[in-house]
Amino acid sequence: MNLPRILVADDDDSVRSLLRLTLPAGGVEVVEARDGEEALELISSHAPDLLLLDWKMPGRPGADVLAEVRRSHPTLPVIVLTADQAGSTHELAGALGADTFLTKPFSPLELLEAVESFLPELAGDQSLTDAE
Amino acid sequence: MSLAAPHRLDDDIGPASGQLSDLARLSTEQLSEIRHDLGNPLAAITGFAELLHARGDETTRKEATTRILEAAERLSLALEDILTLIALGSGTLVLHTEPVDLGTIVAEALAAFERTTTRHRPTDRRQEEWPRVEADAERLVQALRLVIDHIADAPSSEAAEIVAEQSDGLAIVSVTSARSDGSRLRDPAAAGAVGISVARALIALHGGRLRIEREPGQRATARCSVPLAVEARSHESASDPRRGR
Numbered sequence: 001m002n003l004p005r006i007l008v009a010d011d012d013d014s015v016r017s018l019l020r021l022t023l024p025a026g027g028v029e030v031v032e033a034r035d036g037e038e039a040l041e042l043i044s045s046h047a048p049d050l051l052l053l054d055w056k057m058p059g060r061p062g063a064d065v066l067a068e069v070r071r072s073h074p075t076l077p078v079i080v081l082t083a084d085q086a087g088s089t090h091e092l093a094g095a096l097g098a099d100t101f102l103t104k105p106f107s108p109l110e111l112l113e114a115v116e117s118f119l120p121e122l123a124g125d126q127s128l129t130d131a132e
Numbered sequence: 133m134s135l136a137a138p139h140r141l142d143d144d145i146g147p148a149s150g151q152l153s154d155l156a157r158l159s160t161e162q163l164s165e166i167r168h169d170l171g172n173p174l175a176a177i178t179g180f181a182e183l184l185h186a187r188g189d190e191t192t193r194k195e196a197t198t199r200i201l202e203a204a205e206r207l208s209l210a211l212e213d214i215l216t217l218i219a220l221g222s223g224t225l226v227l228h229t230e231p232v233d234l235g236t237i238v239a240e241a242l243a244a245f246e247r248t249t250t251r252h253r254p255t256d257r258r259q260e261e262w263p264r265v266e267a268d269a270e271r272l273v274q275a276l277r278l279v280i281d282h283i284a285d286a287p288s289s290e291a292a293e294i295v296a297e298q299s300d301g302l303a304i305v306s307v308t309s310a311r312s313d314g315s316r317l318r319d320p321a322a323a324g325a326v327g328i329s330v331a332r333a334l335i336a337l338h339g340g341r342l343r344i345e346r347e348p349g350q351r352a353t354a355r356c357s358v359p360l361a362v363e364a365r366s367h368e369s370a371s372d373p374r375r376g377r
Contacts, residue, residue, distance in 0.1 A: 012172045013249070014175075014199050014202060015172055015175055015176060017176075017195060018175065018176055018180060018183070021180075021183055022179070056165075083167045083168045083170070086164070104171040104174065105171065105175035105177070105178040108179055108183055
């Protein structure tokens with residue numbers, strides 16, 4: 001069975017690690033990109049089912065990547081991660097075709113809910129909600 | 133190494149006067165950078181804490197604990213940089229200078245850099261002994277940490293390089309990125325980045341300069357010059373017949 005593939009693009013290795021640990025182990029295949037250029041390469045080579053995209057990366061920022069993704073992969077769901085609460089950032093990301101946003105700091109549960117809305121086959125994972 | 137003018141000089145930082153008051157007026161891009169620098173460690177701390185609460189497995193416990201401590205250190209340094217920015221902008225930052233070993237300063241800056249990232253530690257390529265400089269050790273460590281962080285920004289399998297030299301009563305520390313596209317400096321918006329603004333102001337307060345050279349497709353280099361300590365200047369003059377007193 002092919003697992004859903006999620007590409008995590010963030011220059012911050014702590015955030016990438018958090019995303020990787022939050023996503024259900026064994027339920028998804030996680031591919032990681034450390035900058036925008038690498039993200040675009042991995043989208044072409046790995047054909048992910050979902051992109052988690054940091055908005056502020058050195059070099060090629062999230063806006064550039066999103067614009068390129070919308071040209072090359074118009075149906076790929078994209079969740080933008082940003083520490084910026086400014087409405088202008090959300091407006092720009094929305095205009096470029098972001099499907100939804102998560103503002104840092106975000107809760108792992110919030111992340112899972114957002115991911116499950118695009119990959120409903122993951123909805124059975126209870127690893128974060130059964131602890132108590 | 134020559135101090136001759138580089139092929140193209142993008143940032144040539146002069147004396148502190150006229151620079152510091154500008155720091156109080158942050159651009160939208162700089163505010164966004166501050167949010168980013170605070171938001172990422174905060175996301176790591178709260179996110180990993182929630183994971184720790186929800187899952188008790190060994191992998192999560194080890195990873196979350198390490199990441200929380202690392203993020204707390206980053207947050208602490210980011211707050212220190214913001215407070216320094218405010219002090220610089222208000223003109224209340226006072227240096228306490230004394231002769232200090234530049235090698236110790238560089239080592240502490242590298243250690244602080246390493247505590248907050250998995251990026252490669254810049255390789256020490258210096259040919260000579262580190263000289264002694266006249267500096268406020270704490271502030272010079274902070275400035276060099278910010279410069280290293282800026283130049284060695286992009287994750288890479290290669291390390292940035294760091295060298296030192298002496299010339300005309302100055303010690304010059306140069307940090308060169310590993311890749312031509314390997315630093316935040318390739319981002320035009322980064323020219324006014326908060327971290328490098330704080331670094332340049334701190335170095336200017338020491339009576340030094342921060343020059344940043346970058347060319348499209350070339351590795352970026354930051355050159356920080358700081359006055360040598362008096363005894364080191366005397367030694368430099370004695371060893372160079374061109375500089376007799």
